[in-house]
Amino acid sequence: MFRDIFYTIIGFLRTLGAFQLFSLRILANSPSIFVRRFSLVVKQVFNAGAMSLVIIMVSAFFVGGVLGLQGYSNLSKFNAEDSVGAFAAFSLLKELGPVITALLFAGRAGTALSSEIGLMKATDQLSAMEMMATDPLRRVLVPRFLGGVISMPLLVAIFNVIGLFGAHVVAVGLLGVDTGAFWQQMQATLTLPDVYEGILKSVVFGFVASLLAVWEGYNAVPTAEGVGKATTRTVVITAIAVLILDFMITAAML
């Protein structure tokens, strides 16, 4: 039993070390790829970002709508329903926007990245690139990583805007909150550090979600089952990492 625990720990440390080396290689190659192969990065911003827009916008609208409903329902007990705009903005910009976008990103773009890279590995496309003297890490992984890192803050911004629109539609349009009070309360209470916190989270989550997706795809066992497992792991590990990091950043920014 102790032997199993020992080998499990050794295996975990080995994976952790390999992940760190992989991260360093990705980061070391990112600047040159960003400058010299910008077209590849733009294509990946489209794949990871633009292709995720529908799910992000639909989710944002309904999350905002729920915030409008919940906020009105609870705040009206204290005759503070005018603050529903501030409530929705705080929730979206600081927490729900970055976190839900990251979780949706992991489900939509992260899985697409992992499975695409895993399948390229399983069908020898990455080996073929190596044999054509092209480093797959630079040609395939780094552009996809950068595409995810750039996409996430943009998606979070769009999520926040649509979310606030959803909250406004429900609170002002359906529940009769005064539109002036809705925006004025938001403007009066929301400060720039609150916005910065959301931006910081979106950048960190984009970095982590993209890195984990390309790592899992690149290290997938090159079989149908292996690619499937790697895709699942991408969602699970990204979700856990995002939630832990969210707590840590929130605690640090208080």
Add this chain to the structure above:
Amino acid sequence: MRSATGQQLHATSTEWPPIAALSTCMDQQTDNVIEIRDLDYSRGQRQIFKGLNIDIPRGKVTAVMGPSGTGKTTLLRLITRQIRPHRGTIKINGIDIAMLSQKEMFRMRRRFGMLFQNGALLTDFSVFENVAFPLREHTRLPNRLVRHIVLTKLHAVGLRGAADMMPSELSGGMARRVALARAMVMDPEILIYDEPFVGLDPISMGVIVRLVRKMNDALGISSILVSHDVQEIATVSDQSFLISDGKVAASGSPDELSETPSDLVRQFMHGMADGPVAFHFSAPDYAEQLLGRDSE
């Protein structure tokens, strides 16, 4: 695509600075393009190669044969340093590839062309872009010239008309021919074929056999062919190595191999079901197992 002066396309590359020492060694012409000495390689507990020695002659079609699981594809991966041996040396044009840095190895690989078993075409690129890929990655040739080279290579494999198709629209034989066009687009010095005949209909197989021979003779390259299709290898190869139990069991021309008295060679060359390579995988006694006594 060799020019009149014999300069190859990779000379136009500007991505890496020239490595003088490497280039000097690469240009030294020895009789053998690849020399493998005392090669050991294991996967897990299983030893794939035990002191393997092989010389691949320059300018010839050399076949590496052997029963399934003997490590033929592994040997190709070792030669191209996709994996590293546990012991022994692999020299290409006299250079020990274990001594090369990753950049130097990538530079060395520009002199290789490799045809993978399944073609390994890039699925999100068209046939044309697949063949153009190495040119776009390693040269700064104008689009017109890239187009000219790609169409020439596709014409050589008979698929100029499929230039705009996607890999998913190709048959297995067509995909392998496109992969062959891609493998030779940089005018390699060494062309490696991993099981090029597997899963092909007789017509496609005949086309590939003819192309392997034609490319080797017309371009003056060295070809290494890994396969277990004895008939096709007999047609196309100049020299063959039969690998078994981690070593070379026999070598020579296909005719010489057929005449070899070894039971193993005879079993392989004549496709006999049983012999030194047993039909049955190692198992407990059949009767004992049926009676359920094997677990006692």
